[in-house]
Amino acid sequence: xxxESDEVRNLLTAENDFTQHALRHLEPLTEMIFQxxxxxxxxxxxxxxxxxxxYWYFERTREGANYPLSCRVPVTGDGxxxxxxxxxxxxxxxxxxxxxxxxxxxxxxxxxxxxxLSPDDKWVAVGTDVTGxxxxxxxxxxxxxxxxxxxxxxxVYYGFTWxxxxxxxxxxRVDDAMRPWQLWRHRLGTDQxxxxxxxxxxxxxxxxxxxxxxxxxxxxxxxxxxMTTEMHYLPASDxxxxxxVLDARSHGVEYGVDHFRAADGTNWWxxxxxxGATDFRLMVRRETDVAWREIIAERPGNxxxxxxxxxxxxxxxxxxxxxxxxxxxxxxxxxxxxxxxxLERSYVLSSGVTPHTMIAxxxxxxxxxxxxVVETSLITPRRVADVDMATGDxxxxxxxxxxxxxxxxxxxxxxxxxxxSDGVRIPVSVxxxxxxxxxxxxxxxxxxxxxxxxxxxxxxxxxxxxPSFSVFRLSLLDRGVIxxxxxxxxxxxxxxxxxxxxxxxxxxTTFSDFVRCGRWFVDNGWTTNAHFAARGGSAGGLLMGxxxxxxxxxxxxxxxxxPFVDALTTMLDSTLPLTTNEWEEWGNPDADxxxxxxxxxxSPYDNLRDEKYPTMYVTGGLNDSRVGFWEPAKxxxxxxxxxxxxxxxxxxxxGAGHGGPSGRYDSWRDEAGTLAFILDQIN
Numbered sequence: 228x229x230x231e232s233d234e235v236r237n238l239l240t241a242e243n244d245f246t247q248h249a250l251r252h253l254e255p256l257t258e259m260i261f262q263x264x265x266x267x268x269x270x271x272x273x274x275x276x277x278x279x280x281x282y283w284y285f286e287r288t289r290e291g292a293n294y295p296l297s298c299r300v301p302v303t304g305d306g307x308x309x310x311x312x313x314x315x316x317x318x319x320x321x322x323x324x325x326x327x328x329x330x331x332x333x334x335x336x337x338x339x340x341x342x343x344l345s346p347d348d349k350w351v352a353v354g355t356d357v358t359g360x361x362x363x364x365x366x367x368x369x370x371x372x373x374x375x376x377x378x379x380x381x382x383v384y385y386g387f388t389w390x391x392x393x394x395x396x397x398x399x400r401v402d403d404a405m406r407p408w409q410l411w412r413h414r415l416g417t418d419q420x421x422x423x424x425x426x427x428x429x430x431x432x433x434x435x436x437x438x439x440x441x442x443x444x445x446x447x448x449x450x451x452x453x454m455t456t457e458m459h460y461l462p463a464s465d466x467x468x469x470x471x472v473l474d475a476r477s478h479g480v481e482y483g484v485d486h487f488r489a490a491d492g493t494n495w496w497x498x499x500x501x502x503g504a505t506d507f508r509l510m511v512r513r514e515t516d517v518a519w520r521e522i523i524a525e526r527p528g529n530x531x532x533x534x535x536x537x538x539x540x541x542x543x544x545x546x547x548x549x550x551x552x553x554x555x556x557x558x559x560x561x562x563x564x565x566x567x568x569x570l571e572r573s574y575v576l577s578s579g580v581t582p583h584t585m586i587a588x589x590x591x592x593x594x595x596x597x598x599x600v601v602e603t604s605l606i607t608p609r610r611v612a613d614v615d616m617a618t619g620d621x622x623x624x625x626x627x628x629x630x631x632x633x634x635x636x637x638x639x640x641x642x643x644x645x646x647x648s649d650g651v652r653i654p655v656s657v658x659x660x661x662x663x664x665x666x667x668x669x670x671x672x673x674x675x676x677x678x679x680x681x682x683x684x685x686x687x688x689x690x691x692x693x694p695s696f697s698v699f700r701l702s703l704l705d706r707g708v709i710x711x712x713x714x715x716x717x718x719x720x721x722x723x724x725x726x727x728x729x730x731x732x733x734x735x736t737t738f739s740d741f742v743r744c745g746r747w748f749v750d751n752g753w754t755t756n757a758h759f760a761a762r763g764g765s766a767g768g769l770l771m772g773x774x775x776x777x778x779x780x781x782x783x784x785x786x787x788x789x790p791f792v793d794a795l796t797t798m799l800d801s802t803l804p805l806t807t808n809e810w811e812e813w814g815n816p817d818a819d820x821x822x823x824x825x826x827x828x829x830s831p832y833d834n835l836r837d838e839k840y841p842t843m844y845v846t847g848g849l850n851d852s853r854v855g856f857w858e859p860a861k862x863x864x865x866x867x868x869x870x871x872x873x874x875x876x877x878x879x880x881x882g883a884g885h886g887g888p889s890g891r892y893d894s895w896r897d898e899a900g901t902l903a904f905i906l907d908q909i910n
Contacts, residue, residue, distance in 0.1 A: 230849050230856060239849065239860065239879045246876040253903040260702045261899035267631050267698040268895075269314075275611045275624045276309035277599060278302060279591040280348070283309055284324075293890030294327030297342060307597055307613075309624065324370070330355055335882040336889045340385050341365055346443070347393035349373065350415070354383055359850040359884025361385075361405070365398070367415065376416045386410075386437040388446060390466035397425065397437045397446060397466070405804035405852045407435045410448055412466060426459065426470055431807035439463055440486035441536055442593050444494065447484065453688075453811030456481045474498070487536045489564050497541075499531055505723045507531040509543070511565050522569045530722040535587055538594045540616040541565070542587050547575065549642075549654050549720045551584045551693050553600060555616050574619055580604040582642050582656050584693040599624075603695045605640040605658035605710070608633070629698055638704060639664050640694070641672045643711070645747045651728075653740050654720065656694040659709040679909040680709040680754035682745055682782075686717035686737040687766035688812060689726035699898050706910060709753060715740035715770075731814050732821065735829050738773040745774075745781050757783050758909045761841075764788030765854060765885070772831025772862065775840055784842040784908035786901055789854045789885055792862040795823070795830040797855070804852050832862050835869045842874040844904045850884040876904075 229235060270290035276283035282299040289296070300310060300321045310318060324342070331337035334357040341354025341363055351370055354363035365380040365387065384407045386399035394415050399407040410426040413419065425448075428435045432452040439446055440463075448459040448470060457476035461468045473484060473496065482500035489495065494514035501507050504525035512519045523531065523543070532544040532551075543554040556573035558564040566572070576585050583604040588611075590599045597613040600621075608627035614620070643655040657664070663678050681703060685692050692712050700710055714720040717729025717737035729737040745761065748754050761782045763771045768790020775785055791797070799817050801807050814822030827833055843866065847859040856879060863877045878900075880887055888894045 239881065242877040243879055246878050249876060250904065253907055256903040256906065257900045260902050261896050263702050264699055264895045264899060267629050267701065269628050269630065271314045273312040273314050276312065277589050277591065278306065285312060292328050293892055294331055294337065296323050297325040298323050324351055325353060338889055341383065341387045343387050343389060345389050345393040346391050349393060352387060352396065354387060359848055361852050361884060378418055380413060380419050388437050388439045390446065391443060391463045392466065395466040399435055399437055404802060404806065406431065406808060410435055410437055432810060434808060442486055442488045444488055445486045450476065452808060454479050454481065458484050483533055485534060485536050490560065497534055497536055499534055501723065509534065522565050522567065528722045530719065542598055544587060546720065546722060549714065550582050551586050551691065552576065553585050553587050555598065557617060576600065576614065578602055580607055580640065582694045583607065584695055605656060605694045605696065606635045606638045608696045637661055639666050639672065641666065643672065645744045647740050647743050653744055654714045655744055656712045656714065657709065658704065660704055660707060663707055663709060674753045677752055677755050678707055678709050679758040680711065680748060681760045681762060681905060682711050682713055684713045684715055684741045684763050684770050685767040686715040686729055686770055689719035691719045699902065702902050706906060713741050713744040730812060732825050734813065734825065737770060738777055738829060741770055741774050742778050742781060756780060760784040760905050760909045762786040766791050768792060769794055769831065773829045776831060776834045776836060779836060779838045779840050782841045784905060786844045786905065788846045789848060789851060790845065790859055791854050792831040793858040795826040795833055798826060803855065832865060835865055837869050839870055840866060840873045842908055844876050844901065846878045848880045848884045848887065853885040
């Protein structure tokens, strides 16, 4: 479907006009919720500074401005304690590295996909996308008032990394199917036409990425499919050297790596892999060795997600009891800095709320003795802290401020376990106002009476929808709505097996899990079908469409954002973005009759019924490179065709892509409109 044709644009414009007219009665409520959101958010604010080399980096937001400013100040004092930033005024020596508001002038959309400073602190590479297509134009700016290089790099994807000479940089480009497949090397001050193609990945199932190791010693080039990994590398100090393969690809073997330079100058590789371990294990070896040695064995159900290695500490991202967790271990000051007792020497950061989310966030400084973490839950506003990795002591650097008198004790959160049809227990995270849901003496939750409810789900790509705080959600909770996240199979919340039970031939399990959770809340008196809504986006939009077909009467309303609802047709067309790479996620229906029949059985567009469906609010993006705009558009048309009584509303962003509007006020208003629709339907 040609997005540039007058026929297509006229159709989508007509759909937008219809939706705007039909939902005009929601405009006062939308405006009310938008003002509630604004009133809760500190509009002129700063992030907590992060140290990199000789500067503290942070972001500023200003009231009335849609986009942030990236700033920095020189390091002073002990080099560990970040400076206190006044949101209203600049610090001495403060420098604005990038003002995204200036970049956005004259454009309806802006995404900064690349912001990378050269190691010598002379240049910053800035990559912008003004259409939502995820193809960036990169140019170079001076950090010290020098005349910048004149060249532009066009058609650049997200990957961009400097060599340590600050003269060479590596970047990735995509093919016609939006697959990053080429690695290019650019020399500062030369035209892009003179750039060198370093590597090309011809297998259509693999994505190419580039990064620099934490110790800055090597450039790491990854080739990844949904099930298989191959890593190449070269010295960051010698960017024209040929790439070397670390471990050759072996079907079904995934791994991620980092590089470590010990105090005695010995170089090590660390590898997190599923080879011989469903939930991954950690291996190490000296750079001069051949054999890998296991230092953290697999712990079934406790997924090892990744590592971050510092000069004196190792940090592991894990999943414990279905929640994101952080493990820290001190490295030894010995010839073998890792040893064989890593778990025994380690500790896990704890939280007082269940379910909760604890993640290690950006700590770029390799020699840092402290780790920056973020903690949150459905009732805990985002808390930024520094952890002394030697002692485990945690110092709160910033607690997200929620204006308007938010009190966490006014709300209750917990986890419900719903038994699926095959006996597996599905975790569901729940939050509500304390006068709507109560905590029993045994710690379980019970509703005081049936209440309006929203159930959210995703369940694909091993992505975990971890419980986190949202100021937007307060507009639902404070109106008596119960909010819940169904952590259905196909996601990664409960380990790798949880994902594998909801992919390929077992994909329908994702949908039946969600239906089972929804029915449980109705059957147990939490809500009623007339006051029940569901929401999901992208692959979660596929979930919404499949659930609507399975049980059209379970929900009063469904919000399906950029939904992947014509899955079978898309997976049959290898020319479309992402299709070939995702055959390992969904299967290849063109090559396997069983895959075809499986996808045919659940693809939402192919399984529409003549029954009355829930009221649907559907979104799309004309420039979406992940889910083609035609998928939600044709699904909406088909829903009306199958039953003219179906109430279906399409909102198509005509100048954006998969993520919707880019400016914060635009996105707040967009969310306010969605919440108004939900409240109108279920409240």
